[in-house]
Amino acid sequence: YFVAEFLEDYSELRAKHSIKSLVEIAPETALVKQGTQEVQMPVEQVPLDAITIIKPGEKIPLDGIVVKGTSSVDQAAITGESIPVLKTEGDKVFSGTVNEDGFLEVIVTKESKDSVISKIVTLVKTSQQNRSKTETTVEKIAKYYTPVMIVITILVAVVPPLVFGDPFTDWIYRALSLMVISCPCAFLISTPIGMVSAITSATRKGVLIKGSSYVEEMRHIKAIIFDKTGTLTEGKLEVVDIDLLSDKYTHEDMLKIAASLETKSSHPIANAIIKEAKNRNLDILEIENFKNVAGKGIVGYIDDIQYYSANESLIEGGNFNITDKNVLKHTKEGKTVVYVGNKDEVIGIITVIDKIRDETHDVIANLKKQGIETIMLTGDNKIAAQSVANKIGIDYVYSHLLPEDKINILDTIRNKFGDVAMVGDGVNDAPALARANVGIAMGAVGSDVAIETADVALMQDDLSKLPYLFTLSNKTMSIIKENIITALSVKFLFVILAILGLITLMMAVGFGDLGLTLLVIFNSFRIGIVKDPIF
Numbered sequence: 001y002f003v004a005e006f007l008e009d010y011s012e013l014r015a016k017h018s019i020k021s022l023v024e025i026a027p028e029t030a031l032v033k034q035g036t037q038e039v040q041m042p043v044e045q046v047p048l049d050a051i052t053i054i055k056p057g058e059k060i061p062l063d064g065i066v067v068k069g070t071s072s073v074d075q076a077a078i079t080g081e082s083i084p085v086l087k088t089e090g091d092k093v094f095s096g097t098v099n100e101d102g103f104l105e106v107i108v109t110k111e112s113k114d115s116v117i118s119k120i121v122t123l124v125k126t127s128q129q130n131r132s133k134t135e136t137t138v139e140k141i142a143k144y145y146t147p148v149m150i151v152i153t154i155l156v157a158v159v160p161p162l163v164f165g166d167p168f169t170d171w172i173y174r175a176l177s178l179m180v181i182s183c184p185c186a187f188l189i190s191t192p193i194g195m196v197s198a199i200t201s202a203t204r205k206g207v208l209i210k211g212s213s214y215v216e217e218m219r220h221i222k223a224i225i226f227d228k229t230g231t232l233t234e235g236k237l238e239v240v241d242i243d244l245l246s247d248k249y250t251h252e253d254m255l256k257i258a259a260s261l262e263t264k265s266s267h268p269i270a271n272a273i274i275k276e277a278k279n280r281n282l283d284i285l286e287i288e289n290f291k292n293v294a295g296k297g298i299v300g301y302i303d304d305i306q307y308y309s310a311n312e313s314l315i316e317g318g319n320f321n322i323t324d325k326n327v328l329k330h331t332k333e334g335k336t337v338v339y340v341g342n343k344d345e346v347i348g349i350i351t352v353i354d355k356i357r358d359e360t361h362d363v364i365a366n367l368k369k370q371g372i373e374t375i376m377l378t379g380d381n382k383i384a385a386q387s388v389a390n391k392i393g394i395d396y397v398y399s400h401l402l403p404e405d406k407i408n409i410l411d412t413i414r415n416k417f418g419d420v421a422m423v424g425d426g427v428n429d430a431p432a433l434a435r436a437n438v439g440i441a442m443g444a445v446g447s448d449v450a451i452e453t454a455d456v457a458l459m460q461d462d463l464s465k466l467p468y469l470f471t472l473s474n475k476t477m478s479i480i481k482e483n484i485i486t487a488l489s490v491k492f493l494f495v496i497l498a499i500l501g502l503i504t505l506m507m508a509v510g511f512g513d514l515g516l517t518l519l520v521i522f523n524s525f526r527i528g529i530v531k532d533p534i535f
Helices: 002-012 014-023 115-128 132-166 167-181 187-189 192-204 212-220 228-232 251-262 268-279 326-332 360-369 382-392 405-417 431-434 447-455 465-499 504-529
Strands: 029-034 037-042 052-056 064-069 071-074 084-089 104-106 207-209 223-227 239-244 287-292 297-302 303-311 337-343 346-353 371-376 396-397 420-424 439-440 456-458
Touching: 002 192, 002 439, 029 346, 052 187, 071 239, 071 346, 084 268, 132 167, 132 212, 132 465, 167 465, 167 504, 187 192, 187 465, 187 504, 192 207, 192 212, 192 465, 192 504, 207 465, 212 439, 212 465, 223 228, 223 405, 228 371, 228 382, 228 420, 239 251, 239 268, 251 268, 251 297, 251 303, 251 337, 251 346, 268 337, 268 346, 326 337, 326 382, 360 371, 360 465, 371 382, 396 405, 405 420, 420 431, 431 439, 465 504
Parallel strands: 223 371, 223 420, 371 396, 420 439, 439 456
Antiparallel strands: 029 037, 029 052, 052 104, 064 104, 071 084, 207 456, 239 346, 287 297, 297 303, 303 337, 337 346
């Protein structure tokens, strides 16, 4: 009986042990460069912008950016990646990851309390408060279960001797057997141990689930919505074509105007255009009266002339006649077209393209095989959006969307299909992530908004974790159901046998309590071996 109680306590403390193991990932001290000296100090005392030194084989103590050196870094503790990542000057590194073979100097960008690993620890602790409906139901049943069984036990011990004149000794023995059997250890731990196993297993694979309620909710998802840029695609846009439509400007003039306007924007398209201008060593011009029209583009003045760098919808706001025959060809190829113009004419177009992630097609196919509808949202024009959707097998496409449109589309999809999950980058998609039944953020490493906004955070840019999430949810809930049914069925059977006097106290303890508790625990361990279904 004591062993069974110990196992119950152990299973309830697994979450704390998993948190402890996460905390231990990050080192307690850092080697800090101070002038010509190297000083060892606690990570809590290391200031921002300090230079830390990480030798081969050592753990990186704090989040930062490499300022000197090149090395392979094992990020498995944070992202679940099995293959080390090459880090050079300018790359981000994270606390708790391991420097494998090189010498690195890293400038600290986040204090110890704000590091990625610290946020993960905090959220794993918080996840225990977001309890699933199944856990809540089990607790409610347990609240009434114990008093009822005590009353039944007293009745079994007292009623037969008083009513039928049977020996008190026999019925007290049976009542004791009944009381031992009715101890709800296995029933009480059937759900929490399964949920803890699921959340812990997912965390080790680089998937942060913020509570058991989301493990259960994933099973009910009928449709999954993807933001296109940075989710289905890599989010690293490149300029492909620069087509001039005016004889008053050169290609360099048009690119210079576009890049100057885009310097005021943080959109991935803007970054691609600016990068192209820098590669061509073009000067960036001064912009006045800058205006960002959400979802459409940029307006600004250069030397008192108003210019635009925008998608077609903003140009349509003026009196422009776009006759370039290549535009349709570009959009059919899945390229995004940016129009550059002034108040009198469209100067030309710049096309950018975003590479589709290698795993996207297989992920979409796997989700559809599981009966989940797939939807893509994008601000691109309809032809370009449909081109991408056709390549990856997406069912439904919503294009030409403004940021605020995503919320309305999400509600429409939920009304049509049922529970909805939203996958985005956690920054531009924050409102939609919060509105969905389950919000899933991509590439949460280094993104505070992603970790804080979403219900589930994929710590690296890996869409293949989505089928794993659904498989994990289904497997977890299936095992929890097995645990509950087994615990209640065996308990009920042994209760009948105890009342009939067909089992001994030793059998009640060995099989009805200890044995059943062990069975539930070992069955729950199967959750930890759930694999990525597309590999």
